[in-house]
Every structure is written in C-alpha cells, then in structure tokens.
Amino acid sequence: MTRVHVRIRGRVQGVFFRAEACARAESLDVSGWVRNAEDGSVEAVFEGDEERVRSMVDWCGRGPSGASVDDVEVEREEPTGETGFHVR
Secondary structure (H helix, E strand, O other): OEEEEEEEEEEOOOOOHHHHHHHHHHHHOOEEEEEEOOOOOEEEEEEEOHHHHHHHHHHHOOOOOOOEEEEEEEEEEOOOOOOOEEEO
16 A cells, blocks of 8 residues: 655646546546645645556656646655545
C-alpha cells in the first residue's frame, strides 16, 4: 500500500482532468481525491497498490486529450486507509 500527493501544472483546468482522473482511479481501484487548486494547478491524492498508484502518476504526466502538462510534483505520504475516489 502506498500514498502520494501530486500537483499537476500546465493547462490542466477546464479540460476534464478531474473527471478523467476519477474514472481512471476507479477503474484501477485506487482511492483518494482530485481537485482544482486556486493557482490553476490540479491537486490529487492517490492511495493503493504501488503499481496502480504509479500508473495514475504516469497518466497525470499526460492527462486527458485537451491537457498540456508542464510538471508533476509527487510527494510520498503515509497511507491513511482512504476509501473510494472523489472529485472535490
């Protein structure tokens, strides 16, 4: 079990980033949340199997088709037993 807190910068708001991240996380059985930040970035927490969490982080580097990702900042955290995935 692993948990990461990520911040994605670039053209990532208004391109369905949160909705697609949610659908992808649910399909991979990854828990956590995703939200738009006031600075124009997207912030997310992914918790679950290490390989599946890594897959989510890799996807964040690309994002949905309308996104243009400039940077993905990843910080490891202690797992908290997060359940489900939510758009905030």
